[in-house]
Amino acid sequence: MIELKNIYKTFKKKDAEVQALKNISLKVEKGDIFGVIGFSGAGKSTLIRLVNLLERPTSGEVIVNGDSLLSLTDKQLRTAKKQIGMVFQHFHLLESKSVFDNIAIPLILQKSKKGDIRKRVIELLEFVGLADKEKAYPSELSGGQKQRVGIARALATNPSVLLCDEATSALDPQTTMSILQLLKKINQEYNITIMIITHEMAVIQEICNKVAVMEQGEIIEQGNVLQVFSKPSHPTTRSFVKTIVQKELPLSMKGKLSHTSGSKIIRLEFLGSEMTQSFLYELVNRFEVKPAILFANMVEIQENIVSTMTISLTGKEEQLVLACLYLKEQGIQVEEVSA
Template identity: 65%
Template sequence: MIELKNVHKTFTRKGIAIDALKGVSLKVEKGDIFGVIGYSGAGKSTLIRLVNYLERPTEGQVLVDGHDLGAYSVKELRAAKKNIGMIFQHFNLLESKKVFDNVAIPLVLLKKSKEEIRKRVTELLEFVGLSDKAGSYPNELSGGQKQRVGIARALASNPSILLCDEATSALDPQTTRSILQLLKRVNAEYKITVMIITHEMSVIQEICNKVAVMEEGRIIEQGSVLDVFGHPQHPTTQNFVKTVIQNSITPSVQKSITTGLGSRICRLNFVGASTTEPLLYEMIRTNEVKVNILFANTTEIQETTLGTVIVQLDGDGAEINKAVAFLKNNGVSVEEVEAYVLDHSNR
């Protein structure tokens, strides 16, 4: 539905070329809630502005529903952009207009009849839970209510795509959760594809099914949220995942570890059904290895449980290999991590 093909974007500031995007390629399928995450300056806001052609790529293609936006005439592009709604970090409401009139703006521009506008705006305000605020002004609303108005306005023209540029970063955690749940309803009930730009991994965890991680204008990792959370490859992705999922040994435990010849420390990742199976028990029962559990944690992503266990395995090398093979054969990802070899004579 949305596809970027080898997109580059270069800005020129005071004669200096700044590469905001460097060969970005990604695909958002119909019905996705697709998250793009990165630190400030990663290029994510530039990327989302390309999708509705608020910015044009320096090189590469932006396709929506299979059509290259760059090939459209001005009139054709204007028509295509009516199919793309957008909500913003700071709401972008007109302070001089009441809530009803803010939501109605896209419909007025489309020259809809007063009755059509009344019916559609009333429906949307009910959907976002603001029926009683139709006659209020933006300065009478909370941040969460303002964003709900922004969402209603973005939905007014019945778009098939909704772009969200840091839509929750100005909100408190509780309000953020309520807005994210509303976006899930938008996706499910209106069948709208949602693309979210954020620097908060908790937002990705809450509602996205796919994610792309950006750094310095490039996509460094992308895939299903379950895969990226369960097996982050790039150090930047790993740092983001750590903000919502603790998956490493604490410093105090590290200091207490004693290892001998043949000891291995492994991170075991369990997904779904394997998290409830007694696999460690079966591994110990069938192999002559000693197991010291150094860390354990579970979390839920996309209604699937992820479990992380870090263990120290001691025993004969062949037995440890058999134990590891047993786990892998039962769907457990096994990653050998740095051994904490300590010189206790110097402690």
């Protein structure tokens, strides 16, 4: 559906060159909601603007719907771009035009019939929940409503791909959630592939099934969202995941921890919530140890529960070792925590 191959992008600034993207390769499958996350300056916006050639790569290949966009004629590229909708962070609505007219712009530009334009715009207004705002102007709308207009406009030409450039970062948390639910609805009901860039891991958690993490113009980690959340390998990815999956003990508790002879403090990570009671029960019954829960956290990701727990284990050294081996055999990640 979308494939970027060995992409480099260099910007020239006066006498210097800035390499914004370095050897980027990724593939977005049909039906994906693919998230790209990174801190400011990581190259996210440049990356997504390559997909519809708002920015052209210095080198590499951009493939969308089987077409290598850089090899197309101008006429062929215009046709290909009709299959790529884009939603912007700051809405980009024309203040002098009504909601209806803003949504109709792409259809007017492709010279659709007036009857077809009206039918499509009314359909989209209903779909995005703005059926009563047809004659309103952008100045009369809230931020969330403006973004819904922007989304409707991006959908006007029935694209197969929807690009979202920080589509929720200018919105409050409640409105952000409603926009994310709308994007999920678009993906499911219209079967539109979505690529969304963000600096918020909560956005990735809520709707994405795959994610790529960027830093300094490079992709440092990518894969299934559940895999990346549960086993992040790069320090930057781990820092993002920490904003959602809380693993560390609160500072107020850390200062009170102490290791005594015959005790261990361990951090456990595992999928699922139902096994919690089971493995604690097994520890007590199989080994001469006493577990005590110090901290626990559960997060739902793609209908899976990612659980983290810090416990203290008290008992004889050989029993503590056996208990930790047992936990690892159950597929639980075990890490000893220093006081």
